[in-house]
Structures are given as structure tokens and as C-alpha cells.
Amino acid sequence: MASSAQQLNRWLTELGRISDEPGQLTRTFLSPAMKRANARVSVWMREAGLTVRVDSVGNLIGRWEAAAPVRRGGSRRPARPKTLLLGSHLDTVRNAGRFDGPLGVLLPIAAVAALRRRGVELPFHVEVLGFSEEEGVRFASGYLGSLGYSGRLREADLALRDDAGVTVRQALEAFHGGPFQLPPAAHPRRDLLGYVEVHIEQGPVLEERKLAVGVVSAIAGQSRFKLTWTGQAGHAGTTPMALRRDALAGVAEFAVAVEALARRTPGLVATIGSMTVSPGASNVIPGRVLHTLDVRHASDAVRKKALLALGRAAAKTARARQLTCRWQRTQHDGAVNCSPTLTAQLEKSVRAVQGQSRSLVSGAGHDAVVMAKLAPVAMLFVRCRAGLSHHPDEFASPGDIEVALRVLVDFLQALDG
Ligand code: HGY
Ligand code: MN
Ligand code: MN
Numbered sequence: 001m002a003s004s005a006q007q008l009n010r011w012l013t014e015l016g017r018i019s020d021e022p023g024q025l026t027r028t029f030l031s032p033a034m035k036r037a038n039a040r041v042s043v044w045m046r047e048a049g050l051t052v053r054v055d056s057v058g059n060l061i062g063r064w065e066a067a068a069p070v071r072r073g074g075s076r077r078p079a080r081p082k083t084l085l086l087g088s089h090l091d092t093v094r095n096a097g098r099f100d101g102p103l104g105v106l107l108p109i110a111a112v113a114a115l116r117r118r119g120v121e122l123p124f125h126v127e128v129l130g131f132s133e134e135e136g137v138r139f140a141s142g143y144l145g146s147l148g149y150s151g152r153l154r155e156a157d158l159a160l161r162d163d164a165g166v167t168v169r170q171a172l173e174a175f176h177g178g179p180f181q182l183p184p185a186a187h188p189r190r191d192l193l194g195y196v197e198v199h200i201e202q203g204p205v206l207e208e209r210k211l212a213v214g215v216v217s218a219i220a221g222q223s224r225f226k227l228t229w230t231g232q233a234g235h236a237g238t239t240p241m242a243l244r245r246d247a248l249a250g251v252a253e254f255a256v257a258v259e260a261l262a263r264r265t266p267g268l269v270a271t272i273g274s275m276t277v278s279p280g281a282s283n284v285i286p287g288r289v290l291h292t293l294d295v296r297h298a299s300d301a302v303r304k305k306a307l308l309a310l311g312r313a314a315a316k317t318a319r320a321r322q323l324t325c326r327w328q329r330t331q332h333d334g335a336v337n338c339s340p341t342l343t344a345q346l347e348k349s350v351r352a353v354q355g356q357s358r359s360l361v362s363g364a365g366h367d368a369v370v371m372a373k374l375a376p377v378a379m380l381f382v383r384c385r386a387g388l389s390h391h392p393d394e395f396a397s398p399g400d401i402e403v404a405l406r407v408l409v410d411f412l413q414a415l416d417g
Contacts, residue, residue, distance in 0.1 A: 001114060001409070005402035008110040011044055015090075015106070016098025024095040024392060029133035029144060030058050030175045037090050041105065041130055048113035050128060056183045057148025058132030058175055060090065060105075064112055066417065067121035081417055083187055085195040085375060086111075086408075087129025089145060089367055093137055097200075097394020103382065104198040105130040107401070111408045123417030124193055127186075131367050138162045138171075140226055140292055141330040146370040151185030158182075160330065163276075185374055192375040193417065194342045195368060198404055199379060200396050202364045204387035209358055212403040215346050216338050216379035217359040219369050221303050222296040224331035227251075227314070231323045233279055233287030248277055248286035250321045257313040258293070261306060268306050269363065270295045292330075298361050300334050336369045339376030346378045349410040353403055364389070380404060 018040060019025045020033040027033040038060045042052045050062030066081035088104025108128045115122070131145030139160040147153045158169035158180075172180040206214050231245030255272050262270040275291040295310070297303040311327070318325040343359070350357035360381065368377040382404045385395040 001402060001406055004110045004114045005398060005405050007113075008106055008401060008405065009398050011106045011110075012098050012102060015040060015102050021094070025092055025098060026094045026096065026137075027090065027092045028135075028138040029091055030171050031138075034058065034091060034132060038130065041090065041109075044106070044109055045128065048109045049116045050109070050112060055149060055186065056176065056180065057145055057153065057172065059145050059149050060130035060132070061186075062109065062112075062128040064116075064122070064126040066123055066125045080191075081124050082191055082193045083125040083127055084193040084412075084415065085127050085129060085371065086197070087127075087131060087195070087367065088197050088199055089131040089134030091131070091133050091135050091137070091145070093135050093390045095392055097389060097391055099200045099384065099394050099396050100202065100389050101134060101199075103200060103396065103401070107198050107405055107408060110405055111412060114405070114409055115412060120413060122412060122415075124415070126412070134365075134367050136224065136331060139168055139330070140224060142224070142365060143331070143333075143367060143370045144168065146367040148183055149186050150370055150374040151183060152370065152373060153182055155182070187374070189374055193415065194339060194376040194378065195371040195374070196342065196346065196408075196411070197366055197368045197371075197377070197379045198408060199364075199366055199381060200384040200389060200394065201360070201362075201381040202384060202387065202389035203360075205360045206381060206383035207385070207387060211354065211356070211358060212383055212400040213350055213354060213407055214358045214360050214381045215343055215350060216362050216368075216381055217343070218298060218338060219336045219362040219364075219366055219379075220296045220298045221300045221335035222294065222331065222333055222365050223303060223307060223329065224295075225293045226328045226330055227291055227293055228326045228328070229289045229318070229323050230326075231287055231321065232285070234285045236283040236285055239285060244285055245322045246285050247289040247323055250317050250323045250325075251275070251289045251291060253317045253321075254314050257317070258310060261309055261313070265297075265302065265306060267299070268295070268297045268302060270306070270310070296363060296365075298335055298363075333365065333369050336372045336377070338368070338372075338378050342376045342378040345415060346380060346407070346411055349407045349414060350380070352410050353406045380407060
């Protein structure tokens with residue numbers, strides 16, 4: 001297994017160099033680097049014995065067919081094998097680390113390769129999924145890949161625009177060189193055993209507990225928005241302060257209110273991650289500001305209460321400063337509980353490899369949030385240094401990755417199709 005883990009680390013390093021931006025790792029939805037990443041991972045999938053296809057939303061899918069169907073209890077017809085889904089995303093944030101997403105795509109490929117080398121055959125089909133978009137960098141709305149795969153992409157998603165004004169639909173039609181139709185779910189729920197995602201923790205818990213891996217009990221809900229504040233651009237030198245309608249000053253006041261609410265609400269996190277100031281000149285009062293807002297909590301009720309409070313705070317600031325503030329919701333996902341049955345099975349494998357298993361809540365969103373609508377989900381977290389992620393210094397050690405690989409191999413062999 002050590003050689004499989006070494007191979008996996010080489011893949012992670014190589015894939016981490018496939019980027020849209022020289023000098024840093026950035027791969028966004030349907031970009032040239034995403035196409036190169038799909039091509040490279042396809043080679044590794046084929047070498048592992050998987051048959052490979054790319055679906056209409058750009059998801060990379062590697063499939064390993066089950067062994068000959070088994071007869072159960074003298075039945076006349078053998079039971080049709082179900083499919084176990086394994087995967088994560090191949091897109092990244094800007095200036096990303098090389099583990100967030102790709103670890104959960106490449107590790108299952110290494111696990112399949114290890115099992116096939118041992119001549120193991122499984123009583124269920126396996127599909128390894130490399131989702132084309134999870135982070136929501138290009139369109140400020142995440143999960144477009146897993147939404148497409150699970151048949152939950154909607155017209156409203158296709159109408160979202162990137163910073164260049166290109167819609168999701170236009171991006172998909174350019175990717176295909178032809179018309180795009182909303183895809184159905186890749187599989188009916190009844191044909192699926194579940195979806196298991198391996199991911200770095202992106203938090204400090206496993207490091208504090210000195211554990212290489214842990215299992216996820218639940219994933220926090222999240223809401224994302226684009227806010228557009230409009231005031232009045234004007235001359236920075238001649239416009240008296242009392243006569244200004246400075247959109248950026250209003251956003252600054254709102255940003256302090258956002259942070260204050262999150263600081264005083266246990267478990268709430270709220271972030272203004274990107275901002276565009278117009279017209280964007282040093283001697284012009286900002287007449288318009290567009291920014292994102294990301295709000296999360298393990299409890300949907302707390303998150304919704306926080307959103308109402310932030311809506312009131314924005315309205316108060318806009319009134320006081322004679323600004324307008326328009327909200328556009330770009331993502332809204334409730335908290336998700338992982339499947340107790342599948343998680344118990346994963347915990348057994350974690351205990352078999354690591355000696356003990358601890359569970360934790362995920363503050364980060366994952367494709368498992370979307371896939372939970374299609375199949376039971378479970379997640380295996382891998383310790384990452386200082387909990388750092390969405391940063392080039394993101395790091396999971398080869399030793400911890402090998403533990404996770406051993407856990408997944410054990411889980412696949414133990415799972416009853
Ligand atoms: O933002 C998140 O929670 C994830 O990394 N997409
Ligand atoms: Mn991720
Ligand atoms: Mn991420």
C-alpha cells in the first residue's frame with residue numbers, strides 16, 4: 001500500500017501544477033486548465049482499469065464494473081449489482097492548495113488500482129467522480145458539477161453570469177460546441193449504495209486530537225449572495241463629505257456589522273470574500289460596489305436568523321447613507337447529516353486501520369451536500385497541517401494519506417453490495 005500512496009502523492013503534485021494562472025494553482029469551471037486536468041486524471045483512471053467518460057457538465061467519471069452478478073438464496077435471477085459512488089471536485093479556489101478536491105478524486109483511483117492488483121473483485125459497481133465545479137469561484141455559486149450529475153441543475157443556475165457576463169449556459173455550450181440540455185440524474189437512487197467522499201478536514205480538530213483521519217457526522221449549511229450597493233460617483237476633491245453617497249463607505253459599515261454578528265453568535269461564520277469597486281479610480285467617490293457574502297452554521301435556524309439580522313443591518317446602512325442595496329442569492333444549502341449506516345461502516349474501517357475513530361462536523365461545504373439528495377453519503381476527513389486550506393500552503397502528509405488509502409481499501413472490501 002505504501003507504493004500506492006507514493007504514486008498518489010506524485011499524482012497530487014503533478015495535478016497541482018495544472019493551473020489557469022501561472023505561478024499559482026487556480027482551476028475554474030470549464031477552463032482550459034480544467035480540460036487539461038480531466039485529460040491527465042483520465043489517464044490515471046484508465047491505468048487503474050476504470051472506463052472513463054466526461055458528462056455534459058464536464059464531470060470526469062471513471063467506472064469499474066462489478067464482478068459477475070451474484071445469486072442470492074436460490075433466486076432464479078442474480079441480483080443486479082448496485083453502484084457505489086466515490087469522488088470529490090477537480091476545480092479549485094484561486095491560489096489554492098493541491099489537496100482540496102483532488103485528494104478525494106485521486107485517492108479512490110489509487111484504491112481501485114490497489115484492489116485490482118490484488119485480483120479483488122467487488123459485488124458492486126464503483127464510479128469515481130471528478131466534479132467539474134464545486135468551489136463556486138467563476139459563478140459565485142458552488143456545486144454546479146454535482147448538481148449536474150445528480151440531475152438537480154436548474155434553469156436559474158444556467159442564468160448565472162461570471163464577471164465577464166458569460167452565463168453558465170453559454171459556458172456549457174462553448175464547452176460542448178453545441179446546445180446544452182439540463183441532464184437527468186446519472187443514476188436512480190435505488191441503484192446506488194451511497195456516495196463516499198474523502199477530503200482534507202480544512203480545520204484544526206484532527207490535528208488537535210492527533211488523528212490522521214476522522215469521519216464526518218454532518219456538514220454545515222451555507223448561504224451565498226452577491227450584494228450590489230449603489231450611491232453616487234463624484235469628484236474626490238470637490239465633493240463635500242456631507243453631500244456624498246459613497247457606496248464603499250456603506251459597505252465598510254456593513255462589513256463591520258457582518259463580522260460583529262458572527263463574532264457574537266457561537267458557531268456562525270460570515271465572510272465577504274470578493275469585492276468590485278466602481279468606477280475604481282483613486283480620485284472618484286465609489287458610486288457602486290458589488291461584493292459576495294458567505295454565511296454558514298451547523299443549524300439552519302441560526303443561519304436563517306443571522307441572515308434576517310444582516311438584511312436589517314444592510315437596509316439601515318443604505319437608508320442612513322441614501323444608498324440602494326440589492327441582494328442576489330447565488331447559493332443556499334441546508335445542513336446535511338451523513339448516513340448513519342454508511343458512516344458506521346466507514347468508522348469500522350477507520351478503527352481497523354487507525355485503532356480509533358472520532359467524528360466531527362464539517363464547516364466547509366462539499367459535494368456530499370448535493371449528493372445526499374441522490375444517495376446516502378459518508379465522508380472521511382484527512383488531517384491537514386494547522387487546518388490551513390484555500391491557501392497554497394495547504395498540506396496533508398504522505399503518512400496520513402496512506403492511512404486514508406488503507407481505510408478506503410478496507411471499506412471497499414468490507415462493504416456488502
Ligand atoms: O467553500 C467551501 O466550503 C468549499 O471549500 N467549497
Ligand atoms: Mn473541497
Ligand atoms: Mn474548497
